[in-house]
Amino acid sequence: MGNKSKRIISGMRGIIPSLHTPFCRDNKVDILSLQKLIDHTILSGCAGMLVGAVAGENASLSLDEKEIIINACVQHNNNRLPLIVSCSANNQYDRITLSRAAKVAGADWILCQTPNNLNGNELTECFNEIADAGPSNLMIQDLSWTDNGMNDEDILLLFENIKKFKGLKIEVLNSGPKYSRILKATDHKLHLSGGWAIMGMIEALNRGVHAFIPSTMEVIYNQIYNLFIEKKINKARDLFSKILPIVSFTHQHIDIAIKFSKMLRVKEEIFITDLCRSPISGFDIYQLEEADIHIEKVISLQNNIN
Template identity: 25%
Template structure:
C-alpha cells in the first residue's frame, strides 16, 4: 500500500507524532533508535508519522541524514502508516529540492512551513507554496507557526491554496481556537485541519479540528489516541479527565527549548538518548524533576484509562 495513492483525508487524522531525531554518543543519527520510535507509534495506532521537521531538529540535519531518516521510516512503516517528511525552507529552491528528495525517498506527503526570516508578503507566501506544488506529485501539508516564522499564513491564503487538492491540510500552531470553524467554511471537509499545539489540541478537536501533529504523543501515544477518540465521539467526561493528565505532561515538555524536554522524557523510558545538536542543549538539571514527575502522573493515567474505558 502506498499512502500517496489514497486521499490524505483518510489518514490525516488523530494524533500524529512529530518524531525527534535520536543522536548517539558520537553525535551521529541513531537510526536504530529512530526505527524503534517509528514502530512504537505505529503499534499505538498512529495513522501517520512526521519525520525531520521541527521536533526532529531539521535545521541541524544535512541532506544525507534527512534522507536516511525518511527511508528508515518508510521501511519501518511497511504501508501501515503514512510518512510525512519535513521539507520546508525560507528558500523556495531549497524547499523544492527537499520535497523532490522526500518524494524520491518514498515519503507519502511533505510538511512545508511558511518561509521564515525573509518576512514575505502573503503574495510571496502563496507563490512559494505554488512553486513547490508545481514540482512534486506529493500532497503538501502547510505549516503555520508564526512564533517561529514571524509571518502568519492568512486564512485567505490557506483558502486559495486549498482550491488545489494537492494541498491536503494545515498544521496550525497559532493557538486560535476559532480557526477550525472559519477555515472549514473556506476550505471544505477534505482539507484537514490539524493542531500544531498540544496545549490547545483538545479544544481544537472539539471545535472541528481533525487531529494534532504532536510532541506529547511521542511519550504517551496510546493515551493521546484515546483522547482524540473521546473528543470526536463527544465523550467529554473521559476527554476532560484524560486532557488534565496529558496537559501536565504537555506543560512540562514546553518548559524549555523543543525538543530537549521531550528527549529527556523518552530517555527516562529507555527509548533514546537525551542528546541534542548545538545550538540546542540538553534539558537543565533544574527542569528534570518536573518532567519526571509529570511522566509518573501520566503513566498512572494508563491505569485510569484501563479502569474507565
C-alpha cells in the first residue's frame, strides 16, 4: 500500500506565520526579539509557525546563523506549537545539514523549497536524502514567482515514495486550481497550505486548503479563518476586504512585504529595529507614507479584534 494510506496531521489547521528574522542595530540576529515574536505568535492563537524561510531573509543568513536560529526557536517554543524549520538552501549539503540540525534540536517539521532543474527520480532522491536526515514531517515548498511551479506528476511521485512528505506549501501563479487538483489526487491526505497567494484566502478555504502561511497580521488572519470555520462567511469576507489595500501594497514585491512587516513589528513593540539585510532597501518618502497609513489600520483592526 502506498503513501495514500496516510492521514493528514489533525493539527496545523489555520494560520501558521512565517516569522521574520529581527536584527540588532549591529546587524546581528536579535534573539530576544525573535523570542518575543514566538510568544506573540502563540498568544495570537496560531496553529504553528515557520522559521528561517523566505520571509526570514533566508538568503542573507549564514549557515551558522541558521543553526543558531533553529536552536533558539525550538528551545523557546518548548513544544507549545508545531514548529516548522526551513532547510531551503542553494546546495544539498546545506539542506541536509539544516535538516539534521532541526531534528537534533527537536523540531516537528522541516520545510524545503524545491531545488531548481530537478524532476522525476532525481528530485525524489534529493528529497529522500533531506527527509532521512530530518524529523518525521517534511513540508515541500512549491514556490515560483513566474509560473505554475512543480509538475503535478512530480508532486504525486514524491507523495508516493517519501513517507515523511506530509505537507505541501503552494506559492505559484494561479494557485487555486492547483490546490484542488492536488487535494483530489491525494484523496485529501496531503496537508496543503498557501503562502504568498494569501489574496485568494477565502477561495482557498472554499477549496479545502488546511492552512495559510502569511508573515504578519496573524491576529486578523486568525479572525478571518475562525469566522469562516464558524460558517460566518460574509463576516469573514468583510474583514478580509478591510486588509486588501494593505495586502495590495505589500504584495508589490516580497522585499516590500518584509520591510513593511518589520516596521509593523516595531510598532507592535516586538522588534527593536526594522533593519533588513541587503538586497532589501529602505522605503522612499512615498512608500513610508503609505506604510504608516497601513500600519495604523492594522493596529486599529487588531485592537478591535482583541
